[in-house]
Amino acid sequence: MTRTRDWVPDSVDVSVPSMARTYDYMLGGAHNFAVDREVGQKIEQVMPGLRTAARVNRAFLKRVVRFMVDSGIRQFLDIGSGIPTVANVHEVAQLADPSCRVVYVDRDPIAVAHSELMLATNDRAAIVKADMRDPEHILDHPVTRSLIDFDQPVGLLFLLVLHWVPDESNPHALLARYRDALAPGSFLALTHVSADHQDSTLTAATDVIKRSNSPDQITERTHAQVTALFGDFDLVEPGLVGCGEWRPHGPGDISDRPNMNMLVYAGVAQKPTP
Template sequence: MAETQNWVPLGIDTNVPSMARVYDYILGGAHNFAADRQVGSQIETLVPGLRHVARVNRRFLGRAVNFMMDQGIRQFLDIGSGIPTVANVHEVAQERDPAARVVYVDKDPIAVAHSELMLADNRNAAVVNADMRDPDAVLSSPEVRRLLRRDEPVGLLMLLMMHWVPDEDGPEKLVARYRDALPAGSFLAMTHVARDQIDDNVDQAAAVVNRSKSADQMHMRTHAQVSALFEGFSLVEPGLVGCGEWRPFGPGDFADEASMNMFLYAGVGRKD
C-alpha cells in the first residue's frame, strides 16, 4: 500500500521511486517514501560515502552562485532543482542582493509543491513544473518570462542532471539549446557523475537505480564527454575538476575521503 502524507500531491504513486526524493533521503531530508529509501539504502551500501558526495555537491552550488554573483549575475535558472533543502539558490543569492531573481525547474510534483510553498511570499523567485528535456516549455514558461530578462546574463545551473540524459537524447544539443537562449556573459555551472573516477561498486549502484521502477536512468560520462557539454562556454579556473576541488573555501567544501571529491566532475563556464 502506498504511503500517504498530507504534503503529497494527488495522483503521486509513492511506490515508484523518484531520484529527486532519493537525493532528499541521501541528504537526510524527510520528503521521501519507502520506495525511495529502499533505492537510497541499496546504493549507500555499495557507496558508503554517498552522503558526503551529496554534501560536496551542495556546497559547490553555494560557491558557484557566489562566484556568479561576484561576476555581476543577478538572475538564475536552476534546472532540476529538486526538493528544497538548506542553502537553496535564492537563499544564497538574495542574502547578497534581495533583488536577485531565481527560477527553479523540476519535473517531480513533490519538489515543485514544496518549492511553491517555500516561495509563496517571495516575489523574486518561482518554480516551473517541467522536464529539462523540453527547453521550449521551460524557456517560454510564465515564470521565466516574468523573472528573467532576455538582455541580461543568466546563471544557469545543471547540478546532478545531465547524467540522467542518455546519449541517444543528444545531451550536447540539449545544453546548447539552453546556451543559445542565454545572452553573452551568462554562466553555466554543472556537476556530473565521473565515469573514469569510479569503481565497480558505483557501477553496481548505478545498476540498482537503472533496475528500479524509476523513469530516471543513469548515464555516467568521462572527463572528455562532460567537457563536451560545455561547448560554447569558456571554463573558468580551475576548469572541469572533482567537485571538492572546485575553489574550496574550507573543510566543509570537500570530503575527507579523496575518492568522494572526485565522484562528480564540476565546472563553471562563461558564454562569450
Template sequence: MAQIQDWIPAGIDTNVPSMARVYDYILGGAHNFAADRQVGSQIEKLVPGLPNVARLNRRFLGRAVNFMADQGVRQFLDIGSGIPTVMNVHEVAQQRDPAARIVYVDKDPVAVAHSRLMLSDNENAAIVQADMRDPEAVLSSPEVARLLRFDESVGLLMLLMLHWVPDEDSPEKLVAHYRDALPAGSFVAMTHVAKDQIDEKVDEAAAVVNRSKSADQMHMRTHEQVSALFEGFDLVEPGLVGCGEWRPDGPGDVADETLENMFLYAGVGRKG
C-alpha cells in the first residue's frame, strides 16, 4: 500500500473518477483508482472496441506531430496531455530534433505529478497544471514563457479534449483564444468524439460518464460542429475525417472495424 500511496498527490479524492485516469485504464495503464476502473469497465462493456479507439488516437498523435515537424515546427503545446503513456509528444518530436520544445497542460494532479517525474531531466519539456478553459493561465505560465517563442510556429494539440467542453462554455471561442496567440504558420491538431458516426451503445457509454461523480461531462458533436472548431485554420488534406483515415502510414494506424476508425473525428489545421 505504501508503494501505491507514493504516486498519489496530496488532497486527491480517490473515490471521484477522473477522465484522464479512466483513459489511462483503457490504455492499460496502472495509474488509476477503483472509481476510474469502475467507470472504464462499464463503458468498455458497452463499447468493446474502446481500447482500440484510444490506441488509434495515440497513433494519430504521432502522425500529427511528425507532419508538423515536416513543416518545420519545433515547439509544441499539448492541451490535456493526460497521464504519460507511449508515444508522448516530446518522444516523437525530440526523436526528430532533440532541441524541440514541448509544454504539456493538464488539470489532473496525477497526470501532472507523473509528467513532472518523467520530464525531470528533460530541460526542453515541462508541464503546466491548469484547466484548458483558462487559456490565460496556460499562456502566461512560467513554463510557456520559458519554452515557447510566439514569433515561431507552434504545434497546438487538443486531442480528446473539446468534447469535455459544453456548448455554454463556447468551445469555438476557447479554440479561438489559443489560435489568436499563435503566429502565422502554426498548426492545430484535434480529435473529437463523432456524434453522427456512432450507435446507441456509445450514447449509453457517454451517459455512464455523465452520471458518474466526475466533473468531466461528455458533449459529442457532429462533423459540421467539429469543423467549426477549426475556424481561422485551413484544414490540411485529407480534411476532417475519421481518426483512422487521417494519413495512415502503417497497419497499426487503421482498425479492422469501420466504427473504430470513425469513432473520433481527426484533423490538422494551419493558421495562415
C-alpha cells in the first residue's frame, strides 16, 4: 500500500466514487481518489462553473454560522458534515465564541476518520458516525448528548445533503423528527439543489452521477418542496433564495456565473416560541 493510501480506512472501496469525496475535490481538497476526480471532471464538463457553486455553498456555511452565533446560538449539530476542509463549523463558531459546542455527523468513513483527527484536542467538538436517516441514533448518541443540550436553542445544519435523500425515504418526516427535538429559538439551515430555472446541464450532470454507479443520487426539488422541509419554522429574511443571494457580505460570497448562484437554494428558519 502506498503512503497516499495510509489514511484510507479498510472499509472504503476506492473503486466506487463518493459524492462526499467528489465535493472535497471540487473544494480543492486532498482526500479524494482518481475515481472521484473523474466524476467531478465529467460533471464540470457538462456544467461549467460547478466549482464556484461549491465555493458559494461553503461561503454560505460561514455566513450562516456567524449569523447563528450573533443570534445567541452556542451549540451546533451539522448533519452530513463531509470531509473536513477550510472554515468548518467549529472553526467559525469558536472563533466568534470559544464556548461554542459542535457535533458533526457523517456516514462516510473518510469524513469521520479525518474529523476525529482534526478534533482530537478539541473538547467542545466531536463527530458521530451515522446515517442522517437515523435521527434517533444521532439525537440520542452519547457524544451528541455530551455536547448538545436540547433544552436550549441549537443551530441545526443540513447543507448539500437532503437532495441525496429520495422521496421514498420521506425527507419531510425525517426533518420533522429533527425539528421536533429542538428547543424554541433554534435555527435550521438548509441548502438543496434546485429543480427550478435549470437548463439541460443539470440533467446532464445528474446523468453523469447515475452512470458512475455511485450509491449517491440526486433528487432535485422545487422552491415549494424545499420550503416545506422547514415545516412550521419561520424563515428569516431573505427567505429561501439562491445560495449566493442569502445575505452576501462581498464578492467572494457570489459567483460571477448567475446560474451557479441559483443552482442551490439556501434558507434559514427559526423555531417559534409557543
